[in-house]
Amino acid sequence: METRLNAGLAEYLIALGDDELILSHRDSEWCGHAPILEEDIAFANLAVDELGHARLWYELAAELLDEDKERFPDHLAYFRDASEWRNVQLVSLPNGDWAFSVLRRYLFDVLEVERLRGLKQSSYKPLAEAAAKIYNEELYHVRHGRAWLPRLGLGTEESHRRMQTALNDLWPFTPQLFQALPGESELSGVVPTTPGLEAEWRTKVVADLASANLNPPEKSNPMNRPRTQQTEHMMDLLSESQMVARANVEARW
Amino acid sequence: MSDTQWPRFMVFQQVVAGEPLVHNGTVHAPDLEMSLLNGRDVFLRRPAAHALWVVPVECILTKTIEELQDGSWLTGVKEAGGPMARYHVFGKLHHQGQLEQIGMVEAAGPEQALKTAMSEQQGRTVWVWWVFPVSSVLASDEDDIDSLFRFAESHDFKNQAYYPVITMMRQIRARGKR
Numbered sequence: 001m002e003t004r005l006n007a008g009l010a011e012y013l014i015a016l017g018d019d020e021l022i023l024s025h026r027d028s029e030w031c032g033h034a035p036i037l038e039e040d041i042a043f044a045n046l047a048v049d050e051l052g053h054a055r056l057w058y059e060l061a062a063e064l065l066d067e068d069k070e071r072f073p074d075h076l077a078y079f080r081d082a083s084e085w086r087n088v089q090l091v092s093l094p095n096g097d098w099a100f101s102v103l104r105r106y107l108f109d110v111l112e113v114e115r116l117r118g119l120k121q122s123s124y125k126p127l128a129e130a131a132a133k134i135y136n137e138e139l140y141h142v143r144h145g146r147a148w149l150p151r152l153g154l155g156t157e158e159s160h161r162r163m164q165t166a167l168n169d170l171w172p173f174t175p176q177l178f179q180a181l182p183g184e185s186e187l188s189g190v191v192p193t194t195p196g197l198e199a200e201w202r203t204k205v206v207a208d209l210a211s212a213n214l215n216p217p218e219k220s221n222p223m224n225r226p227r228t229q230q231t232e233h234m235m236d237l238l239s240e241s242q243m244v245a246r247a248n249v250e251a252r253w
Numbered sequence: 254m255s256d257t258q259w260p261r262f263m264v265f266q267q268v269v270a271g272e273p274l275v276h277n278g279t280v281h282a283p284d285l286e287m288s289l290l291n292g293r294d295v296f297l298r299r300p301a302a303h304a305l306w307v308v309p310v311e312c313i314l315t316k317t318i319e320e321l322q323d324g325s326w327l328t329g330v331k332e333a334g335g336p337m338a339r340y341h342v343f344g345k346l347h348h349q350g351q352l353e354q355i356g357m358v359e360a361a362g363p364e365q366a367l368k369t370a371m372s373e374q375q376g377r378t379v380w381v382w383w384v385f386p387v388s389s390v391l392a393s394d395e396d397d398i399d400s401l402f403r404f405a406e407s408h409d410f411k412n413q414a415y416y417p418v419i420t421m422m423r424q425i426r427a428r429g430k431r
Contacts, residue, residue, distance in 0.1 A: 041294050
């Protein structure tokens with residue numbers, strides 16, 4: 001592939017990795033705090049899966065940029081300031097309650113599965129192979145999230161209220177999910193177009209939500225910012241996730 | 254205060270197709286379907302597996318070798334009419350070991366099922382018996398094997414050297430003892 005395409009695809013992959021890594025960090029914050037032991041373990045599993053996905057995307061980017069496969073992911077994770085991250089805002093929002101975290105995951109994972117379906121067909125072989133591996137894990141993620149929707153949405157008055165509130169709070173952040181990713185405009189045939197994933201996502205999500213008696217808010221102010229803009233929460237998140245690595249730059253893990 | 258815990262479910266694992274299932278442990282879950290996901294997350298994220306079963310605890314009739322020793326339980330089991338159903342039979346065959354699948358019987362109730370199983374397995378030492386109706390089992394789908402179980406391609410995570418910090422701490426402690 002040409003150098004220009006390489007750089008574009010690397011940008012794209014780093015953005016995907018950033019989504020995964022930040023969501024992984026948020027999910028890992030439930031470790032030891034989830035409402036029941038089994039779900040604590042489940043969420044830790046999901047967080048570790050996403051961490052692995054971020055690593056895969058970053059390693060692919062390293063190859064394209066001729067960077068060291070070992071060091072580059074660490075550099076991306078530990079030594080970038082908030083303004084250099086390209087994740088969507090949805091994944092960096094603080095965890096809130098259990099309903100918020102479960103629903104956030106679900107909304108994000110449905111999109112991931114749709115995107116991976118396209119990436120599995122990528123003309124760039126290493127990308128197609130990574131996507132096929134991640135796809136299987138994400139199928140389970142969606143299954144886990146989808147299983148919770150009716151149990152909370154149709155559970156008790158309180159669980160329904162919490163889910164509907166979470167949906168109202170999360171919904172404005174969903175349009176940003178369908179912006180073209182950095183580098184994407186140059187990558188026809190290599191990656192699926194992100195705006196093209198919205199229709200399928202919306203059909204699935206709205207149907208699942210409806211069967212759990214949950215309704216997207218009729219009026220909401222979309223928070224459709226470019227991926228270069230991060231929420232104020234990213235600073236706090238990074239100060240925690242990067243603290244140890246930055247305190248001892250020479251440390252080996 | 255009432256017990257706020259969710260109901261319990263027994264989790265069974267089949268490592269390779271065709272082999273007997275073995276008992277893995279217990280999970281809490283709000284219902285049977287969720288217990289399958291919880292069972293997978295608690296016991297089977299890493300090891301390879303072919304199938305996973307979950308069964309509500311209250312569907313299982315259990316008897317230990319001590320409970321059956323004097324034969325009074327067995328003589329108390331009545332002949333029962335009524336519809337026949339199929340029951341899975343699990344047994345603990347070694348003192349330190351998991352329960353494993355040892356057969357299937359058809360019977361008119363759980364007690365009759367155990368009685369039949371005991372006569373079929375005569376001569377075998379079974380420390381603990383479990384029988385439960387085939388209909389009480391939720392099994393994972395063959396189509397879901399890839400998304401449920403096929404995660405650990407490398408087993409680096411079992412190797413202590415994979416965690417340099419642990420190895421380093423061990424070396425530091427060893428130095429301190431000298």
